[in-house]
Structures are given as structure tokens and as C-alpha cells.
Amino acid sequence: MAIVRPGIYLEDNPPARSQFRVGRRDPVKPVIVVHTAESGTDPSGPDPKAENVARFIQRRADAGSYHLVGDSDSIIQLVKFENEAFQDRTGSNRWAIGISLAMNAGDWPGLGAERRDELVATAAQMAAITARWLDDRGIGLPAAKLLTKSESDRADASGFISHARRDPSRRSDPGAGFPWSEFFRRYQQFLSDNGRQPDRETLIRQLQSLVGTAPDGIVGPNTIAAFNRNWLGRDASFDDSVADTFTNNPRVVEWVQMRINTKDGFSLVIDGDFGPATEAAVKTFIGRGGVVTAESFLILVEP
Numbered sequence: 001m002a003i004v005r006p007g008i009y010l011e012d013n014p015p016a017r018s019q020f021r022v023g024r025r026d027p028v029k030p031v032i033v034v035h036t037a038e039s040g041t042d043p044s045g046p047d048p049k050a051e052n053v054a055r056f057i058q059r060r061a062d063a064g065s066y067h068l069v070g071d072s073d074s075i076i077q078l079v080k081f082e083n084e085a086f087q088d089r090t091g092s093n094r095w096a097i098g099i100s101l102a103m104n105a106g107d108w109p110g111l112g113a114e115r116r117d118e119l120v121a122t123a124a125q126m127a128a129i130t131a132r133w134l135d136d137r138g139i140g141l142p143a144a145k146l147l148t149k150s151e152s153d154r155a156d157a158s159g160f161i162s163h164a165r166r167d168p169s170r171r172s173d174p175g176a177g178f179p180w181s182e183f184f185r186r187y188q189q190f191l192s193d194n195g196r197q198p199d200r201e202t203l204i205r206q207l208q209s210l211v212g213t214a215p216d217g218i219v220g221p222n223t224i225a226a227f228n229r230n231w232l233g234r235d236a237s238f239d240d241s242v243a244d245t246f247t248n249n250p251r252v253v254e255w256v257q258m259r260i261n262t263k264d265g266f267s268l269v270i271d272g273d274f275g276p277a278t279e280a281a282v283k284t285f286i287g288r289g290g291v292v293t294a295e296s297f298l299i300l301v302e303p
Helices: 049-059 105-110 113-136 149-153 180-193 200-211 221-229 250-261 276-285 294-300
Strands: 031-036 068-070 074-077 097-101 159-162
Touching: 031 113, 049 068, 049 074, 068 113, 074 113, 097 113, 113 180, 149 159, 200 221, 200 250, 200 294, 221 294, 250 276, 250 294
Parallel strands: 031 097, 031 159, 068 097
Antiparallel strands: 068 074
16 A cells, blocks of 8 residues: 555645645536546565656646655645646546646556555555545535546536546547556455554555565565665764664654554654654564564564
8 A cells, every 4th residue: 555645745745736626616517537647657675656747746837746656655636635736637627637648658567566466556545545535514425437538528427537638639548458457446445444444454555665675465475675775863862983873764764654653652754864753653562672673574564
């Protein structure tokens, strides 16, 4: 399961030019347009593409945005669902919600099975997040079916449509190789999970991806070694002989901050900075002198 970043990115990081319209000109329908960002595809290991796309949209001089963008291990909300994202030029901005995978539409055939599965799962997770928002407002859950353009334009439309079907003369995303049947299966699975916290194996897979080892959900020697290579701490915690060995990988720090925030009484800012507040929370919840080691990671993967 991908990590959902907190906040609304284009509100927290105002764009160089307007990238969304406040409010909707038409009622929102339970229709989701599926895109790829054509940002390049990261085939393995930690995947920074969603973050890269968010930064690109924040800086771009022309219009182009989505409500959600995700890669193999993270999801970022760019625009509130109640606002219009600038996702296509066919009129759906007024009433649809746009989700995008941070990858290239043509790269599906060359992906390994593991990365392909991660990206499909992220797309389904984004769809389920969107569907719950729609359902909570009485709009209804989007049906697990692929619509034609004319079907999606109907007032009673419910389901999914590719950007390619909305704009076939210009776009091909999410790609001819996008596995719609698997996507719909995973989407329905996420809905049936009803927002449950990820289990231990899922959390291990998340962390394995971030520390650069195979995300198999098994804590073996390679995983322990990768955890130890990615230990976290503040320079003041130890003397100079070891202080410079802290990696403090911001992606790993964010994961730790989010895991600690699932425990009662913690509300850390998810900023990827292992600062005094994060150190204090680690000391309170984990101990170990405020340092996150392999043993600490094993505590944090417990649901």
C-alpha cells in the first residue's frame, strides 16, 4: 500500500500559475479519469516520480494538474476533490476527478511483475480514496467499469474512463498495456477493506522499497542489513565518530514520522526532517536514545 502524503500540495505550495479552479461549474459525478503523467517510469527501488511530478506542476507555466498523483510507493493530493483540476481539454474538468500514475503510458510491457503490481495497486488505491470521498457526500461509488466517452458525458454516468478515450487524438494514457481487469479487482478490494490500517507485511514492503531492498514482506538478512544502512538520528545523539554515518533519508524519515503518528498522542509534521520533535517522539515511543535502528524499524512495522 502506498503512503498517502498529508496536505493538499498545490495549496501548501502555491503554483507559479493557477493549476485549479476553486469550486465546480457542474455537479461532481462518480466518474474518474485515469491518466499517466508521462514523467518517466522508475522500474525498481524507491520511486520519487510522484514527488517529481508534483514539483513540476507547481512550477509549470501552462495549465495541467490532477487531483491525485501516485507512484509505486506514495500518493500526493494536488487538488481538493471539490475543486476543478486542469486534467484534460474535453470538458470533464467540470465534473470528473482525475488520478494519475507518475509514469509513461508506453512502459507497461517492459515493467517487471513486482513494479507493475505496485503501480496497479497505487492506481486502485487512488481510485478507492476518490470513491470514498464521493460516497461520503451522497454522490455514490464509481462503478468498476470502463466507460466510453459518450457514456461518461451522461448525467447519470458512473465508472472510469481513460484519458485516451476522452481525448484520442492527443493522448494514449494510461496506455494500451494498462491492466483494467486487475485494476478493477484491486479497486474493489480496497473498497472492501474499508480503510483498514495496513498489515505488518504491507508495512514491511513499504519500508523495504524505501531502503532499497526487495519488497517481499519478509524480514531476512538482506532486509536487516538495509535497515541498518538507513539508520536515523540527530548528530547530537552520538559523538563525531558515528554522527556522520546517519543517512537520515528523507523518504525513510517521512515513513517513520507517519508510523509514529498512528500512535496515540503524536502529531509530527511529515517533513522528512529528523529534527528535535521527531527525535523526542522516537525517544518516547521507541527509546534507544532517539535513534532509529533495525530494531526500531521492526517496532514500527507492528500495526
